[in-house]
Structure formats: C-alpha cells, structure tokens
Amino acid sequence: MQQLLWALPAPRSTQTxxxxxxxxxxxxxxxxxxxxxxxxxxxxVSPNLSKQHPRDQLSDQHLRAKRARVESIIQGxxxxxxxxxxxxxxxxxxxxxxxxGGEVPRESKGKLRVPQKGVGTAGQVAPTGDSSHAKxxxxxxxxxxxxxxQLRWLQEKFYQVCDSEDASQTQEDSEKVQLLPAxxxxxxxKDSATATSxxxxxxxxxxxxxxxxxxxxxDRGDTGGLPSAVRVLSQALKHELAVVTSxxxxxxxxxxxxxxxxxxxxxxxxxxVPGPVARRxxxxxxxxxxxxxxxxxxxxxxxLGSPQAxxxxxxxxxxxxxxxxxxSSKGVRKSSQLPSMGYSVxxxxxxxxxxxxxxxxxxxxxxxWGSNSRENTxxxxxxxxxPLNLHWGNVKLRSLIVRQQQQHPLPLxxxxxxSLGLSWALVMCVSGLVRRDMLSSQFATWRLSLTPRQxxxxxxxxxxxKAKLMFFFTRYPSSTLLKSYFLDVQFSxxxxxxxxxxxxxxREFYYIQVEKFARQALLEGVVDPCTLxxxxxxxxxxxxxxxxxxxxxxxxxGRFLEVASLTLQEFxxxxxxxxxADPSWKKPIYKIISKLDSDIPEGFKAAxxxxxxLHS
DNA sequence: CGATACCCTG
DNA sequence: CAGGGTATCG
Numbered sequence: 001m002q003q004l005l006w007a008l009p010a011p012r013s014t015q016t017x018x019x020x021x022x023x024x025x026x027x028x029x030x031x032x033x034x035x036x037x038x039x040x041x042x043x044x045v046s047p048n049l050s051k052q053h054p055r056d057q058l059s060d061q062h063l064r065a066k067r068a069r070v071e072s073i074i075q076g077x078x079x080x081x082x083x084x085x086x087x088x089x090x091x092x093x094x095x096x097x098x099x100x101g102g103e104v105p106r107e108s109k110g111k112l113r114v115p116q117k118g119v120g121t122a123g124q125v126a127p128t129g130d131s132s133h134a135k136x137x138x139x140x141x142x143x144x145x146x147x148x149x150q151l152r153w154l155q156e157k158f159y160q161v162c163d164s165e166d167a168s169q170t171q172e173d174s175e176k177v178q179l180l181p182a183x184x185x186x187x188x189x190k191d192s193a194t195a196t197s198x199x200x201x202x203x204x205x206x207x208x209x210x211x212x213x214x215x216x217x218x219d220r221g222d223t224g225g226l227p228s229a230v231r232v233l234s235q236a237l238k239h240e241l242a243v244v245t246s247x248x249x250x251x252x253x254x255x256x257x258x259x260x261x262x263x264x265x266x267x268x269x270x271x272x273v274p275g276p277v278a279r280r281x282x283x284x285x286x287x288x289x290x291x292x293x294x295x296x297x298x299x300x301x302x303x304l305g306s307p308q309a310x311x312x313x314x315x316x317x318x319x320x321x322x323x324x325x326x327x328s329s330k331g332v333r334k335s336s337q338l339p340s341m342g343y344s345v346x347x348x349x350x351x352x353x354x355x356x357x358x359x360x361x362x363x364x365x366x367x368x369w370g371s372n373s374r375e376n377t378x379x380x381x382x383x384x385x386x387p388l389n390l391h392w393g394n395v396k397l398r399s400l401i402v403r404q405q406q407q408h409p410l411p412l413x414x415x416x417x418x419s420l421g422l423s424w425a426l427v428m429c430v431s432g433l434v435r436r437d438m439l440s441s442q443f444a445t446w447r448l449s450l451t452p453r454q455x456x457x458x459x460x461x462x463x464x465x466k467a468k469l470m471f472f473f474t475r476y477p478s479s480t481l482l483k484s485y486f487l488d489v490q491f492s493x494x495x496x497x498x499x500x501x502x503x504x505x506x507r508e509f510y511y512i513q514v515e516k517f518a519r520q521a522l523l524e525g526v527v528d529p530c531t532l533x534x535x536x537x538x539x540x541x542x543x544x545x546x547x548x549x550x551x552x553x554x555x556x557x558g559r560f561l562e563v564a565s566l567t568l569q570e571f572x573x574x575x576x577x578x579x580x581a582d583p584s585w586k587k588p589i590y591k592i593i594s595k596l597d598s599d600i601p602e603g604f605k606a607a608x609x610x611x612x613x614l615h616s
Numbered sequence: 617c618g619a620t621a622c623c624c625t626g
Numbered sequence: 627c628a629g630g631g632t633a634t635c636g
Contacts, residue, residue: 464627476621479620497619497620500620501629504620504621505627509627587622
C-alpha cells in the first residue's frame with residue numbers, strides 16, 4: 001500500500017502539495033476539517049492551471065458544483081477519523097511531502113506500510129497482549145491515514161480535472177495534443193491498438209485525469225452538469241470509499257477486539273500508542289514479478305552439498321503473514337489448506353477480485369489464477385449495465401462498476417490490508433490515477449499472501465539466488481531444464497519467461513563484464529589470449545562472484561572459471577581483430593559460450609533449496 | 617504467430 | 627532486474 005502512496009504521481013515540480021502548504025501555515029485541525037484549499041490558494045500553487053479563460057466565468061457555477069461534489073466525498077471519508085488519526089495522518093502527509101523533495105520518497109516507502117500478521121495470527125487475535133491491540137490500532141490508524149492521503153491526492157486530481165476541462169475546449173493544449181495517441185507516432189498507435197486487451201496499461205504520462213475518457217464523455221455532448229465519466233467515477237469512488245473504510249474498521253476491530261464494539265474507547269487510547277511498523281520492503285513492481293518476500297513455512301535442510309550459508313535477511317521471509325488462503329491452479333480456494341483461524345472470509349472470494357484485477361492487468365486470457373476465469377469473468381460482466389461501459393484513459397471503467405455493484409465484502413483476513421490496498425489500487429488504476437505497474441506490484445504482493453505453501457506461484461528471492469548460482473553451471477538453460485530444477489515452482493508462462501529473463505539478464509551482465517576486462521587487457525598490452533585466465537583472485541572473477549554469489553557462500557565450480565577464461569579470450573581476440581565494428585560481432589561468441597553449459601548438481605533440484613536460501 | 621535472444625533503458 | 631522494443635527462428 002505504501003507503494004501506492006509513493007507511487008502517486010508527484011505534483012508538478014513547481015508545485016508543492018497544496019494541502020501540505022496549508023498544513024504548514026496553520027494548525028492541522030483546520031486542514032482536517034476542510035481539506036480543500038481555497039480556489040485562490042489552489043491556483044497560486046498550480047501556475048500551469050491558472051490560465052483563466054474568459055469562458056470560465058460562465059462555468060464557475062459548474063465548477064463549484066463539481067467541487068462540492070468531490071468535497072462531499074472527502075468529508076464523508078473524514079468523518080470516522082479520530083483526532084489522533086487526523087494528527088497522525090497530517091504528520092504523515094507532511095512527512096510524505098517533505099520526503100518527496102523532488103525525488104521518489106524512498107524512505108517513506110516503508111513507513112506507513114501496515115505490518116503483516118505473522119504466522120501466529122491466531123495468537124494475535126487472543127485478547128491477551130496489549131501489543132497486539134496496539135498493533136491493530138496502529139494498523140487502523142495507518143489505514144485511515146492512507147485513505148486520507150489518497151483522498152487529498154484525489155482532491156488535487158479533481159481540481160486538475162475541473163481546470164483541464166475548461167482548458168480543453170478552448171485551446172489546443174499542446175501537452176494534451178502530445179498525449180493523443182494518433183499524433184504521437186507508430187508506437188502510440190500500437191499501444192492504443194492493444195489497449196483493449198491491456199486496459200490498465202496506462203503509461204504514466206497519461207495517468208492523470210486528463211485522459212481520453214473525459215474527452216469521450218464530452219464528445220458525446222454530455223455538457224450539462226458533470227461529465228458522465230466524472231460522475232461515474234465519483235459514484236464509484238464513493239462506494240469504494242464507504243465500503244473500504246467500513247471494512248477496514250470492522251476488520252481491524254474484529255481482529256484486535258473479538259468482542260468488538262464494547263471497547264471503542266480503548267481504541268482511541270491505543271491509537272496513541274506508537275508502534276514500530278515492521279514492514280518488509282518490496283521494491284518489486286510490475287506484472288508477474290517476484291515479490292521479495294514469501295512465506296517460508298517449510299524449512300527442510302537443503303541438500304546443496306556446499307556450505308550454503310545463504311544470507312538473506314530473515315525478516316524478509318518471515319515477516320509475511322502465512323495466511324494460507326490458497327488457490328489451486330484452477331483458481332479455487334483450497335479449503336483443505338486454509339488454516340483454522342476463525343476468520344470470517346467474506347462470501348466473495350478473492351478469486352473474484354483476482355479475476356477483476358487480472359482483467360485490469362490485461363491477463364484476461366490467462367489469468368494468473370488459472371483458466372476458469374474466463375467463465376467467471378463473463379458471468380461478472382453479464383450483470384454489468386452497458387451504459388457504464390466507458391473507457392477512461394484506456395481503462396475499462398466498467399470493471400470498477402462491476403465490482404462496485406457486486407458490493408461484496410473483501411475477505412477479512414490478515415491479508416485485509418493488502419486487499420484494501422488493492423481496492424484502492426483498483427480505484428486509482430481504473431481512474432487512471434495510478435501507474436499500472438504499481439497496481440501490479442500491489443497485486444503481486446496481495447497474491448503472495450494467498451499462495452499455497454507447497455507450490456510457489458511466484459518466484460522468490462530465494463529462487464533468484466538459486467538461479468544465480470545455477471548460472472555458474474548453465475548460461476543458457478532451456479525452459480525444460482528450469483522446470484526440472486525449480487520443482488517447488490508452479491510453472492506458468494509468466495514464471496517461465498521470468499526465469500528465462502533472469503538468465504538473460506545474467507548473461508548480459510556476464511558478457512558486459514567479460515568484454516570490459518577483455519578490452520582492459522588489450523589496453524594493457526596483452527598479446528597472447530592464452531595468458532588470459534580467470535582465476536579466483538582475478539578482478540573479473542570478483543566482479544562476477546559479487547554479482548552471482550554475494551557473500552561468497554557458494555564455491556564456484558572450476559568449470560565456470562574455464563568458461564569465463566574462454567569467454568574472455570574470445571572477446572579479447574574479437575576486439576583485437578577489430579570485429580567489434582560489426583554490430584553483431586558478439587553473436588559468434590555467444591554461440592561458443594552457449595555450448596559450454598555443464599550439468600547442474602542434483603542438489604539444486606531440492607525443493608527446499610530456494611527456501612533454504614532465505615533461512616540460513 | 618509464439619517463443620526466445622538481444623538491446624536498451626530506467 | 628524488469629520492461630519494452632526488435633529481430634530471428636521454427
């Protein structure tokens with residue numbers, strides 16, 4: 001969720017966050033009550049939106065109506081916030097703004113992330129420990145903060161909408177022209193051609209509300225009142241906000257106070273208790289990508305012969321909740337693998353969400369969850385009223401509407417927060433307000449918490465490490481070989497290509513390094529290629545070892561040294577012969593090296609191998 | 617046409 | 627390391 005937060009497009013560089021400014025200047029209480037900056041203030045901080053067209057005066061009323069509407073959303077959301085939450089969120093917002101400092105606020109990345117419930121979730125439900133209460137409170141508080149920040153950000157976006165609408169009809173906004181697919185060359189055309197199948201594939205620069213959907217709405221002559229797209233989004237957001245908020249509150253209360261309701265006062269008390277937000281970092285983003293953490297329930301000793309003193313932070317693997325709401329390859333929850341924790345899982349399964357997300361992510365045909373999604377998806381869509389089938393910035397708004405109309409509760413579980421994050425991500429993505437890859441990241445994280453224990457449906461850091469070590473033996477593994485060595489991975493097209501991509505990246509680094517040293521040798525006046533031998537204490541080896549074997553906890557096979565030496569010599573000879581003038585001069589070398597793969601020790605096949613990596 | 621390799625970029 | 631693009635192969 002925090003990813004979502006820092007992923008939110010920063011205000012234009014010349015513009016500080018209007019809300020932050022208000023916060024600085026005045027006591028935050030006022031901001032909380034009325035998060036809207038005055039129109040003057042708004043314009044003052046957004047110079048490029050300040051061009052007032054004469055025609056605007058005619059539509060002032062129009063604008064006010066829109067603002068009032070959006071404001072009602074904000075205020076509706078603000079109601080349940082406690083004073084502490086306000087204060088906290090304000091500070092968070094301010095901190096966020098400060099951290100931004102023109103760059104991505106990396107540091108804030110983990111700050112608001114809600115701690116995952118660990119293995120002992122059931123224990124946390126027990127009303128024994130104050131810490132668990134505090135933790136829950138912390139969660140709730142942070143959720144609310146997050147929501148508020150989102151809202152504030154939305155507010156800003158809506159201002160942009162209002163203003164850009166005014167501008168759009170009166171001037172050929174050069175920026176907008178630039179955004180139009182038809183006018184930006186072949187690649188853009190290609191993008192829009194595939195837009196239907198990749199509804200969420202919204203490039204960042206089109207991810208503001210200044211998207212085609214608005215224009216579409218207006219092109220249809222929808223000039224009276226709010227543009228239909230705005231109206232639809234507004235309604236969708238309202239629903240989403242209401243549902244999400246109540247769910248968060250409910251779920252946290254239920255979790256922390258099984259006899260919820262009678263201890264509301266305690267909540268406020270506990271809210272003030274600061275708690276460390278232990279949170280794993282996850283820099284992974286993008287579709288079908290491996291998360292950095294995984295539940296590692298199995299910890300059987302690996303059978304790697306060498307001292308596998310793998311050193312990845314334990315917290316990485318442990319902090320994640322091991323909630324095992326799991327999916328089979330068919331996308332059906334395997335009840336047999338559900339832990340009996342007494343969580344009331346909502347009637348709507350995560351499967352539905354996942355399908356929707358999958359749809360949004362453009363994985364419609366081959367859902368990450370399996371193959372039966374098409375059936376269900378169509379079932380979902382049948383209930384969807386067609387008039388809402390708008391496209392908004394290449395995103396099917398309908399998907400949101402479908403979800404909204406279903407009004408199913410999100411599953412209440414330790415993955416609540418992730419689900420919530422996804423709900424928001426959905427809203428953000430559908431409205432074109434957030435980058436698709438960030439949604440995907442959220443998506444992957446969320447999905448991770450539902451992964452079966454036995455079969456990894458995602459590639460973990462452990463797998464990556466294992467792959468790197470395997471690179472010492474094989475530079476060009478076939479997909480079948482990979483399948484036979486990652487037995488604990490449930491292979492899909494996505495997983496396969498990711499693994500292959502990994503090795504492609506490994507090779508890339510490898511060849512770059514070797515080439516670098518080959519050229520260096522040439523400059524140093526080496527004449528005989530045979531003198532170029534890669535030994536364990538050579539610079540080249542150190543560079544490679546650092547990359548593939550960080551920590552030097554794996555004994556690199558001698559064969560790899562031979563291969564590296566040969567690669568080095570080949571590069572040396574080629575460069576010396578001036579072959580590097582040919583754009584494809586590396587191809588022959590690649591061909592040679594590709595034949596030098598050796599067998600991988602059977603030990604790598606051990607399913608626990610990649611998990612062992614995380615624990616030793 | 618899909619899978620894959622390579623290249624380039626962030 | 628991931629993404630996107632292009633080139634190539636069967």
